[in-house]
Amino acid sequence: MPTSPQIDPSKLNSPASWRDPEAKPFVQIEQISKKFGAFTAVDSVSLDIYKNELFCLLGGSGSGKSTLLRMLAGFDKPTSGRILIDGVDMSNIEPWKRPVNMMFQSYALFPHLSVEANVAFGLRREGVRSQEVKQRVAEMLDMVQLGHLAKRKPFMLSGGQRQRVALARALIKRPKLLLLDEPLGALDKKLREETQFELINLQDELGITFIVVTHDQEEAMTLATRIGVMNQGQIAQIAEPHQVYECPNSRFVAEFIGNVNMFEGTVMSEDSDSVTVHSPDMDNLIKIDKEHATGCAPTQSVCVAIRPEKMRISRDPMDGNTNTTSGIVTDYAYMGSQSIYKVRLHSGKEVRVTLPNAIRDMGDRLTWDDSVYLSWDSESGVVLTS
Amino acid sequence: MKRGSLFLNGSALFGFVFLYAPIISLIIYSFNESKLVTVWGGWSIKWYAALFQNEQIINATLLSFKIAAISATLAVVLGTMAGFVLSRMGRFRGKTILSGWVTAPLIMPDVITGLSLLLLFVALESMFGWPAGRGTGTIIIAHTTFCLAYVAVVVQSRLASLDETLEEAAMDLGAKPSSLFFLITLPLIAPAIVSGWLLSFTLSLDDLVIASFVSGPGNSTLPMVIFSKVRLGVSPEVNALATLMILVVAIAVIAAIFIMHRQNRYKISQ
Numbered sequence: 051m052p053t054s055p056q057i058d059p060s061k062l063n064s065p066a067s068w069r070d071p072e073a074k075p076f077v078q079i080e081q082i083s084k085k086f087g088a089f090t091a092v093d094s095v096s097l098d099i100y101k102n103e104l105f106c107l108l109g110g111s112g113s114g115k116s117t118l119l120r121m122l123a124g125f126d127k128p129t130s131g132r133i134l135i136d137g138v139d140m141s142n143i144e145p146w147k148r149p150v151n152m153m154f155q156s157y158a159l160f161p162h163l164s165v166e167a168n169v170a171f172g173l174r175r176e177g178v179r180s181q182e183v184k185q186r187v188a189e190m191l192d193m194v195q196l197g198h199l200a201k202r203k204p205f206m207l208s209g210g211q212r213q214r215v216a217l218a219r220a221l222i223k224r225p226k227l228l229l230l231d232e233p234l235g236a237l238d239k240k241l242r243e244e245t246q247f248e249l250i251n252l253q254d255e256l257g258i259t260f261i262v263v264t265h266d267q268e269e270a271m272t273l274a275t276r277i278g279v280m281n282q283g284q285i286a287q288i289a290e291p292h293q294v295y296e297c298p299n300s301r302f303v304a305e306f307i308g309n310v311n312m313f314e315g316t317v318m319s320e321d322s323d324s325v326t327v328h329s330p331d332m333d334n335l336i337k338i339d340k341e342h343a344t345g346c347a348p349t350q351s352v353c354v355a356i357r358p359e360k361m362r363i364s365r366d367p368m369d370g371n372t373n374t375t376s377g378i379v380t381d382y383a384y385m386g387s388q389s390i391y392k393v394r395l396h397s398g399k400e401v402r403v404t405l406p407n408a409i410r411d412m413g414d415r416l417t418w419d420d421s422v423y424l425s426w427d428s429e430s431g432v433v434l435t436s
Numbered sequence: 437m438k439r440g441s442l443f444l445n446g447s448a449l450f451g452f453v454f455l456y457a458p459i460i461s462l463i464i465y466s467f468n469e470s471k472l473v474t475v476w477g478g479w480s481i482k483w484y485a486a487l488f489q490n491e492q493i494i495n496a497t498l499l500s501f502k503i504a505a506i507s508a509t510l511a512v513v514l515g516t517m518a519g520f521v522l523s524r525m526g527r528f529r530g531k532t533i534l535s536g537w538v539t540a541p542l543i544m545p546d547v548i549t550g551l552s553l554l555l556l557f558v559a560l561e562s563m564f565g566w567p568a569g570r571g572t573g574t575i576i577i578a579h580t581t582f583c584l585a586y587v588a589v590v591v592q593s594r595l596a597s598l599d600e601t602l603e604e605a606a607m608d609l610g611a612k613p614s615s616l617f618f619l620i621t622l623p624l625i626a627p628a629i630v631s632g633w634l635l636s637f638t639l640s641l642d643d644l645v646i647a648s649f650v651s652g653p654g655n656s657t658l659p660m661v662i663f664s665k666v667r668l669g670v671s672p673e674v675n676a677l678a679t680l681m682i683l684v685v686a687i688a689v690i691a692a693i694f695i696m697h698r699q700n701r702y703k704i705s706q
Contacts, residue, residue: 171619
């Protein structure tokens with residue numbers, strides 16, 4: 051693949067600039083709000099995004115993620131707050147003057163123009179000489195492996211090819227910031243997985259900052275350097291993918307990302323390295339390492355979140371008198387790489403446990419109506435106070 | 437099944453006879469030898485020859501085509517602007533009233549449109565001295581006025597069905613509003629503009645009532661000439677003229693169907 055001449059190798063792969071407190075953010079979103087009549091789509095969101103990040107805005111429909119993206123592109127004007135890109139206030143900069151390009155969910159390819167003309171559109175508007183336009187378009191089309199389809203009209207292309215044209219068109223102006231609205235949403239599952247990795251490689255190679263909007267948590271997990279989980283117009287959590295999954299900061303995030311078992315309870319005691327919670331759903335007390343139980347104190351009502359894959363399941367009673375409970379298997383699904391068990395505890399609460407199918411033999415597998423014991427480690431749970 | 441298809445065929449036949457019997461009889465009578473329109477006197481093309489000798493009809497035809505072409509063009513420009521504002525300006529104060537006003541001429545009886553325009557022109561002339569007298573200019577203005585409404589409706593509906601992200605994408609790639617309009621919006625609404633123009637052209641060519649109100653002496657459009665001739669008894673030349681016009685319209689319609697068919701094939705292959 052030919053590389054774009056603008057890339058400065060020293061800027062590539064700068065290790066996790068978002069972890070460096072000294073680093074200057076590339077995109078600064080300051081207290082931004084957007085109201086449509088009485089409805090608040092984005093509610094005073096503040097967010098810093100650093101150079102070369104692949105930042106994912108993750109949220110359900112109506113969470114305000116697309117509106118935020120549209121404000122970055124300049125299609126919607128914020129009701130209050132401001133956006134700075136590379137230190138420049140974007141408030142009064144029209145969409146066609148911003149150093150930003152967007153890849154639309156619908157791709158928005160111009161139906162009356164050929165692939166070539168679609169990709170060249172941005173350069174022509176800049177007044178680039180036609181010789182150079184031709185050359186750069188050809189390079190870009192080669193990069194997305196569409197050189198042989200340059201003369202075709204968009205409707206003659208498959209979904210995956212259209213996606214590449216849209217990407218090429220958005221990249222050709224070498225924007226400082228690329229916005230991608232559900233970039234893989236219209237592709238089928240297999241193509242989506244392939245394209246995810248291509249996107250990451252491309253981003254790495256070009257050194258452009260990406261902001262991706264998606265509702266697909268797996269996509270966000272695969273793509274992102276950091277994820278911003280959005281809920282009802284606000285950012286619920288900003289963290290690296292594994293942190294969002296392992297250390298969610300709220301019930302919403304824990305439940306939105308992946309599956310989780312949630313136990314309501316009361317903090318009983320607290321010592322130097324752990325917190326003990328009593329939940330009426332459990333046979334025994336729950337013990338959680340201090341680092342996953344911040345911001346709570348004895349007698350406080352909290353939730354304990356435990357991921358299904360972090361629970362062990364067995365027919366034999368477990369040792370110890372914390373982090374164990376028992377129940378009956380009510381449902382069981384074999385998924386190939388793993389099996390999912392639903393276990394009803396004595397309180398009536400259903401718990402989900404996943405078990406990797408590490409052993410092929412099906413002989414002594416747990417099945418419906420088995421009495422089982424569950425256990426987990428004190429580092430597995432997370433205490434959630436909101 | 438068979439009875440159903442018999443019924444359908446019968447209905448179709450009845451419908452087509454109802455629609456085309458008058459036209460066919462007109463075409464046949466245009467080749468009539470006899471001077472009397474209602475009496476068949478054998479085949480002849482002498483009325484076609486006479487038609488091309490008749491300066492009054494030729495001039496009226498040319499005038500009508502000129503008025504139709506100019507007012508259709510003006511209506512397309514103004515109507516596209518109106519349609520664009522109505523569908524793209526978002527919600528603004530007075531939008532409902534404006535869209536009502538733009539479409540009002542569609543349902544306004546021609547007599548009222550004609551009369552009100554006449555009163556306006558007379559009042560304007562007495563106040564500003566313009567338009568000095570009535571003639572081609574006033575007919576063009578009047579036709580533009582009511583054709584504009586049709587164009588606005590056609591363009592507005594086309595714009596409403598147009599994916600707005602296409603325009604956003606163009607802006608995002610650096611297109612200023614003017615180049616956005618000419619490079620993206622206009623090509624995409626071109627079919628609506630063409631059909632709006634053809635519709636306006638036809639409406640203008642067809643109009644008798646409004647033109648009668650606002651035209652002056654020596655500026656008779658073709659419908660006005662035909663109508664005045666018919667009052668003195670139908671001249672066979674008018675049949676010949678009508679036949680020629682039907683021929684032109686038929687060719688235009690067939691061409692339009694052919695182009696649309698090709699475009700549809702284009703779309704189906706997508």
